[in-house]
Amino acid sequence: xxxxxxxxxxxxxxxxxxxxxxxxxxxxxxxxxxxxxxxxxxxxxxxxxxxxxxxxxxxxxxxxxxxxxxxxxxxxxxxxxxxxxxxxxxxxxxxxxxxxxxxxxxxxxxxxxxxxxxxxxxxxxxxxxxxxxxxxxxxxxxxxxxxxxxxxxxxxxxxxxxxxxxxxxxxxxxxxxxxxxxxxxxxxxxxxxxxxxxxxxxxxxxxxxxxxxxxxxxxxxxxxxxxxxxxxxxxxxxxxxxxxxxxxxxxxxxxxxxxxxxxxxxxxxxxxxxxxxxxxxxxxxxxxxxxxxxxxxxxxxxxxxxxxxxxxxxxxxxxxxxxxxxxxxxxxxxxxxxxxxxxxxxxxxxxxxxxxxxxxxxxxxxxxxxxxxxxxxxxxxxxxxxxxxxxxxxxxxxxxxxxxxxxxxxxxxx
Amino acid sequence: xxxxxxxxxxxxxxxxxxxxxxxxxxxxxxxxxxxxxxxxxxxxxxxxxxxxxxxxxxxxxxxxxxxxxxxxxxxxxxxxxxxxxxxxxxxxxxxxxxxxxxxxxxxxxxxxxxxxxxxxxxxxxxxxxxxxxxxxxxxxxxxxxxxxxxxxxxxxxxxxxxxxxxxxxxxxxxxxxxxxxxxxxxxxxxxxxxxxxxxxxxxxxxxxxxxxxxxxxxxxxxxxxxxxxxxxxxxxxxxxxxxxxxxxxxxxxxxxxxxxxxxxxxxxxxxxxxxxxxxxxxxxxxxxxxxxxxxxxxxxxxxxxxxxxxxxxxxxxxxxxxxxxxxxxxxxxxxxxxxxxxxxxxxxxxxxxxxxxxxxxxxxxxxxxxxxxxxxxxxxxxxxxxxxxxxxxxxxxxxxxxxxxxxxxxxxxx
Numbered sequence: 001x002x003x004x005x006x007x008x009x010x011x012x013x014x015x016x017x018x019x020x021x022x023x024x025x026x027x028x029x030x031x032x033x034x035x036x037x038x039x040x041x042x043x044x045x046x047x048x049x050x051x052x053x054x055x056x057x058x059x060x061x062x063x064x065x066x067x068x069x070x071x072x073x074x075x076x077x078x079x080x081x082x083x084x085x086x087x088x089x090x091x092x093x094x095x096x097x098x099x100x101x102x103x104x105x106x107x108x109x110x111x112x113x114x115x116x117x118x119x120x121x122x123x124x125x126x127x128x129x130x131x132x133x134x135x136x137x138x139x140x141x142x143x144x145x146x147x148x149x150x151x152x153x154x155x156x157x158x159x160x161x162x163x164x165x166x167x168x169x170x171x172x173x174x175x176x177x178x179x180x181x182x183x184x185x186x187x188x189x190x191x192x193x194x195x196x197x198x199x200x201x202x203x204x205x206x207x208x209x210x211x212x213x214x215x216x217x218x219x220x221x222x223x224x225x226x227x228x229x230x231x232x233x234x235x236x237x238x239x240x241x242x243x244x245x246x247x248x249x250x251x252x253x254x255x256x257x258x259x260x261x262x263x264x265x266x267x268x269x270x271x272x273x274x275x276x277x278x279x280x281x282x283x284x285x286x287x288x289x290x291x292x293x294x295x296x297x298x299x300x301x302x303x304x305x306x307x308x309x310x311x312x313x314x315x316x317x318x319x320x321x322x323x324x325x326x327x328x329x330x331x332x333x334x335x336x337x338x339x340x341x342x343x344x345x346x347x348x349x350x351x352x353x354x355x356x357x358x359x360x361x362x363x364x365x366x367x368x369x370x371x372x373x374x375x376x377x378x379x380x381x382x383x384x385x386x387x388x389x390x391x392x393x394x395x396x397x398x399x400x401x402x403x404x405x406x407x408x409x410x411x412x413x414x
Numbered sequence: 415x416x417x418x419x420x421x422x423x424x425x426x427x428x429x430x431x432x433x434x435x436x437x438x439x440x441x442x443x444x445x446x447x448x449x450x451x452x453x454x455x456x457x458x459x460x461x462x463x464x465x466x467x468x469x470x471x472x473x474x475x476x477x478x479x480x481x482x483x484x485x486x487x488x489x490x491x492x493x494x495x496x497x498x499x500x501x502x503x504x505x506x507x508x509x510x511x512x513x514x515x516x517x518x519x520x521x522x523x524x525x526x527x528x529x530x531x532x533x534x535x536x537x538x539x540x541x542x543x544x545x546x547x548x549x550x551x552x553x554x555x556x557x558x559x560x561x562x563x564x565x566x567x568x569x570x571x572x573x574x575x576x577x578x579x580x581x582x583x584x585x586x587x588x589x590x591x592x593x594x595x596x597x598x599x600x601x602x603x604x605x606x607x608x609x610x611x612x613x614x615x616x617x618x619x620x621x622x623x624x625x626x627x628x629x630x631x632x633x634x635x636x637x638x639x640x641x642x643x644x645x646x647x648x649x650x651x652x653x654x655x656x657x658x659x660x661x662x663x664x665x666x667x668x669x670x671x672x673x674x675x676x677x678x679x680x681x682x683x684x685x686x687x688x689x690x691x692x693x694x695x696x697x698x699x700x701x702x703x704x705x706x707x708x709x710x711x712x713x714x715x716x717x718x719x720x721x722x723x724x725x726x727x728x729x730x731x732x733x734x735x736x737x738x739x740x741x742x743x744x745x746x747x748x749x750x751x752x753x754x755x756x757x758x759x760x761x762x763x764x765x766x767x768x769x770x771x772x773x774x775x776x777x778x779x780x781x782x783x784x785x786x787x788x789x790x791x792x793x794x795x796x797x798x799x800x801x802x803x804x805x806x807x808x809x810x811x812x813x814x815x816x817x818x819x820x821x822x823x824x825x826x827x828x
Contacts, residue, residue, distance in 0.1 A: 101790060105779055114801055115771075193626075197801050212607075212630050218802040221632075239824040246826035353819050357529070365519055365822025374827070375818075376515060387528055387611050387815035388632040389803035401801035404789075405767050408779030410653040412660035413788070 004180040004188055008143060008195035011116045014173035015141040019113045021170065023090040026137055032164040033133070034082035040160050041075045047156035048125065055149045063253040063312055067123040068150055078129040078157075084378040085133045091396045092139040108405040113139030115197035117399060119381065120145045120186055120211060122203030125153040130372075130379040131200075132161055132175045138399045143196060145178040145189060147203075155179075190215040198399070202382040205309070220390060222382035225255035225337035226309050227367045230326040230352065232343035233264040237271050239364060240342045241278050246366040247340065249282045252312050255383060256338050256370040259309055260316040262326045268295060268319050279315060288317035306333045323348045327355045334358060336385045338370040338392075359385060359392035418594040418602055422557060422609035425530045428587035429555040433527045435584065437504040440551055446578040447547070448496035454574050455489045461570035462539065469563045477667040477726055481537040482564055492543040492571075498792040499547045505810045506553040522819040527553030529611035531813060533795065534559045534600055534625060536617030539567040544786075544793040545614075546575055546589045552813045557610060559592040559603060561617070569593075604629040612813070616796040619723070634804060636796035639669035639751035640723050641781045644740040644766065646757035647678040651685050653778060654756045655692050660780040661754065663696045666726050669797060670752050670784040673723055674730040676740045682709060682733050693729060702731035720747045737762045741769045748772060750799045752784040752806075773799060773806035 002010070021029075037044070048070040056065060097109040117135045119142065121127045128144055135142035146154040155177055162172035178185060190199060193216055201211035205224040212221060229247050231240045247258035261279075263272055272295035276286060286298035287305040298317065305316040306329070320326045323341070330339050340362040341352040349363045360370045370392060372380025377395025384390045390398035416424070435443075451458070462484040469482060511523040531549045533556065535541045542558055549556035560568040569591055576586035592599060604613060607630055615625035619638040626635060643661050645654045661672035675693075677686055686709035690700060700712035701719040712731060719730040720743070734740045737755070744753050754776040755766040763777045774784045784806060786794025791809025798804045804812035 099790070101788070105783060105788075107789060216626050218635075218800055220802070236824075242824060242826050250827055358817065360818045360820055362820045363822065364824050365820050366826045368827035369519060369820060369822075369825070370818075374515070374519075375521060376513070386632055388634070391816055392818050402805055403772065404774045404784075404806050406774055406776045406779050406783060408777065408783075410650075410656060410778055411783070412656050412780045413664055413782035 001179045004178055004185055007176045007178055007180070008116070008189075008192050010173040011141040011143045011176045012195045014171045014176075015113070015116050017171050018136065018141050018174045019092070019139045021139070025168070025170065026090065027086040029165055029168040029170055030082050030086040030133055030137065032168050033161045034079040034086075036160045036164040037075060037079045037082070037129070037157075041072060044075055044153065044156045044160065045070055045072070047152040050152045051150055060149065064123055067253050068125070068153070070125055070153060074126060078126055081130055081373070081379045082133050085137050085396075088137065088378045088396055090137065091400050096402055103411055104409060105411055106407045108407070109402055110405060111397070111400050111402050114399055114401050116141050116143060116195055118143040118145065118189055118192075118196045118199040118217065120189065120199065120201045120203070120207065122147045122207060123150050125150050125157060127202065128154045128157045129161070131381050132158070134379050134381050134396055134399060136174055138396050140399065141174050141176065143176050143178060143189070145186060148181070186210070187214050190217060193217050200382050200394075220382065220384050220394065221386040223255045223337055223385045224309055224335045225257070225383070225385070226260070226307065226333060226335045227256060227258045227338045227340070228260045228262055228330050228334060229258045229340045229342065229367065230262040230323070230330070231264060231267055231275070232323055232341055232345060232348045233267045234345035234348060235267060235342040236344060237274070240271070241275055243340065243342055243364070243366050244275060245278060245282060247368055248279065248284055248315050249313065250366070250368055252310075255309075256367050257311075258315070258340070258367050260306065260318065260333070262318045262320055262329060263292070264323075264326075265291070265319050265321055268292070276317065283313050285314040286317055287314065289319060291319035292317040323351050327352060331355075331357050336387075337383060338362065338367045340365065340367050359383065415593045418592055418599055421590045421592055421594070422530070422603075422606050424587040425555040425557045425590045426609045428585045428590075429527070429530050431585050432550065432555050432588045433506070433553045435553070439582070439584065440504065441500040443579055443582040443584055444496050444500040444547055444551065446582050447575045448493040448500075450574045450578040451489060451493045451496070451543070451571075455486060458489055458567070458570045458574065459484055459486070461566040464566045465564055474563065478537055481667050482539070482567070484539055484567060488540060492540055495544055495787075495793045496547050499551050499810070502551065502792045502810055504551065505814050510816055517825055518823060519825055520821045522821070523816055524819060525811070525814050525816050528813055528815050530555050530557060530609055532557040532559065532603055532606075532610045532613040532631070534603065534613065534615045534617070534621065536561045536621060537564055539564050539571060541616065542568045542571045543575070545795050546572070548793055548795050548810055548813060550588055552810050554611075554813065555588050555590065557590050557592060557603070559600060562595070600624070601628050604631060607631050614796050614808075634796065634798050634808065635800040637669045637751050637799045638723055638749045639671070639797070639799075640674070640721065640747060640749045641670060641672045641752045641754070642674045642676055642744050642748060643672045643754045643756065643781065644676040644737070644744070645678060645681055645689075646737055646755055646759060646762045647681045648759035648762055649681060649756040650758060651688070654685070655689055657754065657756055657778070657780050658689060659692060659696060661782055662693065662698055662729050663727065664780070664782055666724075669723075670781050671725075672729070672754070672781050674720065674732065674747070676732045676734055676743060677706070678737075678740075679705070679733050679735055682706070690731065697727050699728040700731055701728065703733060705733035706731040737765050741766060745769075745771050750801075751797060752776065752781045754779065754781050773797065
């Protein structure tokens, strides 16, 4: 078993080699990983069953068990993701800009790999493959630190990928699992500036806040998603119901599901009862303000109902006079992830799109589309909720850096 | 006098208004600031004299006094910078990408302001105007925390800019000086996540490391520049001398000046003596390894000579067998700022450009060109030495964010 420092040093050493691989070498390795994953699916599922049984016995909730669970379909989706990443254009070496200064200096801005990317994440084991494939295609080595609850699943997935790399003559340390266990490993990883160029914390608010507090390595905050659906006065009822039900119930344990429903008062007067009944029929527990409680039975909402993620079949409900008040509420309580307006009025939608401060703002579309696959990125390393570097789904380009090449003929500065 | 929290809240409140300004409104205000700066130059210089006299009495070095000093030329340069920023294209609202998914969702990626940008910086008061003008043009409010040694100069410059903003009917809180004094103000600022979207620490290694250690607000590390000039075996002597002398001596107190000279062994055998004499003639104190000491009198170099910035007329000198060893040394000791190769050989230059890990890599050009003005950005908020978000000189685009607008017709996720 490697210590954290040994794993980090191995990833750092591998990063120089990964940066030099050609597009063809990287794509062949990604396809080899996909094939290996399918061929060794039974072994991966066996490892996952060990995780599932241990965690079920320890009392993990059904929602969380759903995140942890692998089956043939989910492993096949991982292999599909690997093949999609192989098909994506290689971001490394892209010339982003190229200009010549009056003094004759030619300046080229070219995309380069990040180096070593660390990722700290929770239950879902598909993150292991998504993250490794994206980092690898983007020319970086990756250091994976999943949760203890998914350790066997993650270790099995990493072993399959490392085997495929070796089969292609590439150093397996391009994909490194943090094998060291223990309470303080995450905090140590967050300060390994000598070895790690970027850390992506991905999981609960607690995990992310811990990273924000303690990291000295640059981080990309990902997603707690306290996402809102605002139903404007101009909204079509059928569309409003379809989007609200989809955003809340299609999958409840993910960051891009909706947590709060905001209805314009006149619209609520006409349709509030029907919409809230549709939610209740889907077993959604309602928490609302006084005005909302006119249309359905609900638990009175407290401050935490507006501020926190439920990540289960529960929804806060608020009534507002119009789009301005909706935007004000969202900018106060939202987590800058994904916010949705349902409206026929282009004016209301325009105000919402311009003034809501979030990574993704939807007009007449479910919040559930905030996702690297759905955006066409092939996979994603997470959904960024910070404003620096990358916002929203992070695909290949979002995990690269760039450098300037300045080409002269002896110029000096006067 | 405002407390830090009052200043931060004022900047936050102003940021929403600044984000809504049209390009014309922003440009008119920038030109008004430039005019006001020229009209009120005498007052600014008087405030600067107070800073200069106090700091000279306290024993500030001549190099540092040069960084603090303002004169009519430097104030005129600030006004010029403001006018250049007014002429630059407005980055806000730019559509960075626009595509439609197979399910009909249209996704638009648009550039948006950062919000509130904080900057923590040292002596040079021109940073006050450069930073404020760039943040303002980029649609953000700015919170300025200069050093105590430049407080009067900075306060005078901010007052001039705030007056010009008010004259244009714009909230003066778009440009806020941190007025609260005291030891812990910087540390408090570094954790104001509720108010500040980005902090740029700009100054000494100590200032920057403190920010890296303590910030919970996302930061852009700027530049300690331990920059190298590598003279390849294929280099032309006259060019090598001109670039080395310029990179080391044209201005010594800035981050983009060179600190270490690396010569290829055969080239040094032919030209080392002449080049080192040229440096000595410019009063450059030499620190070198044994091989370099053959060509001139010098102090034996220690580990810190390779690792630290002199920021004065001193230079470390190293002899290497070739470009690979030069790159190895640079990637070990460099600070990822600016690195230069002087070479006629395209092969050696190509290896250097590809393998050196730095924000800017120069081929046959002085390191002193790493600068927002010299790159054509109009001004700069600093030179980033991290790989996340922005690398090298940070102009307008580098201090913006983006968001995705997703426009549908009722799509839900299957």
